[in-house]
Amino acid sequence: MWGSLLVMLHTTVVLAVTARVLIRPRLDPSVRLAWIMVVEALPVVGILAYLLFGEVRLNQAEVQRMADVRDRLTNLREPDHHVTAEPPHYALPVVAANAAVGGMPALTGNRIRLLEEGDGAIDRMIDAIDRAVDHVHILFYIWLPDHSGQKVAEAVARAAGRGVECRVIVDALGSRSLVRSPLWTQMQQAGAECVTAFPWGLPFISVLFRRLDLRNHRKILVVDNHVAFSGSRNCADMAFAIKPRFAPWIDILMTIEGPVVRQFQAVFLADWMSYTGKDLGDMLQPVMPVPQGTDGGEIAQVIPTGPDRRQGSISDCLAGMLHTARDQVVITTPYYVPDAALDAAIRSAARRGVEVTMILPERNDSIVVGATSEGFYYGLLSAGARIMLFRDGLLHSKIMTVDGRMGMVGSANLDRRSFELNYEVNMAVFDHEFVAELNQRQDSYMARAREITLDEVRDWSVFRRLRNNLLALASPLL
DSSP states (O other), rough: HHHHHHHHOOOOOOOOHHHHHHOOSOOOOOHHHHHHHHHSSSSTTTHHHHHSSSOOOOOHHHHHHHHHHHHHHHHOOOOOOTTTTOGGGGHHHHHHHHHHHHHHOOEEEEEEEOOSSSTHHHHHHHHHHTTSSSEEEEEEOBBBBHHHHHHHHHHHHHHHHHHHHEEEEEEEETTHHTTHHHHHHHHHHTEEEEEEESSSHHHHHHHTTTTTEEEEEEEEETTTTTTTESOOBBBSSSTTTTSSGGEEOOOOOOEEEHHHHHHHHHHHHHHHHHHHOOOOOOGGGOOOOOOTTTSOOOEEEEEETTTTTTTTTHHHHHHHHHOOSEEEEEOSSEEEEOOOHHHHHHHHHTTTTOOOEEEEEESOOOHHHHHHHHHHHHHHHHHHHHHEEEOOOEEEOOEETTTEEEEEEEEEOHHHHIIEEEEEEEEEEEOOOHHHHHHHHHHHHHHTEEOHHHHHHHTTTTHHHHHHHHHTTTTTGG
């Protein structure tokens, strides 16, 4: 009797959860189908998995506070007309798509430069912090208490000690080793304000209000509202102490001057005001264009994304760029677990004759994600795309260039976690010279990579193909 009651109860719950999956708005059909299969196939476990990870559940008070902060900053961040860019004709749909997702316009009068690949790039950030006279704003997903992390923390402490207002945000999970280290206390004792994004608190209570795996994956440094640093690099050595067997970690980092710095400042302030409740909107001051001769400087546009925003994801922006491609696309990403629209846009570009090259790490720090990525290789190669596997460490840069005239750089990976769960910040740049720099950097990756062919993929063992394709089926859940 009790067994029959349990079966009936389980069946009722399964039907209720299935109905919940079916009526949820803004859910990709592939994700909907994948979750129904999990709930139906895995008794109890599937139901618990969906309740914990199936929905982007946020604390509604936090969501409202974030929305209020964005509304507050929207009225302050509109730039003067002389820095609002008139993009080239080919970029108009891309700029419009980016603005629809991130809410920010394209701005001209910027100077954007790539920093070196090695640990010396961290020294450029330290130099900027040491020259700060008003404020230092830092946001990192991962900040390790290693050599580079220690140097940056000490620079922050020095700046705070001389009266500079220093504000630090780190992700509670990604930077947990820093938060537990003496460096965190050292910065606070020097006068820096330090907060964590998405602290765990009491997990069994927190899970009732929001998903526990939401993360702030952004990487931003703004100094005096004058210069910003951003890209894919975390505040850590290339040796990456927490995963040394995959080292060196190869990243990209930019230094930015000009009006677009104000957009990075807005992203940081929105996060700070959301986490602390402190109103710093008055700090969002205009930034003058950088003299660039007669061409007006580089046109750039910052695109912040996160699960509390319902206007789309960075996937929509990347797909928009791909649909404009006519000659060449080069993509670098450590993790390729795309949604259907982005994967289709890449394959469509290759099929219509665009030279599409994808650069991925040969060895991935996540076995599951690495195998899932391999599940997409056959479709990409069959469409005519080239896949280059980087062999000299873990390639962690996130870059896409199109036709040598527009590029995207930032923190977002080409995976569903970046599209749907993480808070990310990317920047689109519309400038031939800077995109040429990006392509040179990607050329350097290809020089350290090997090409994988369609014949090689066809020769994979049955077990490897089965594993990869099964995980690719589950990619909507990753």
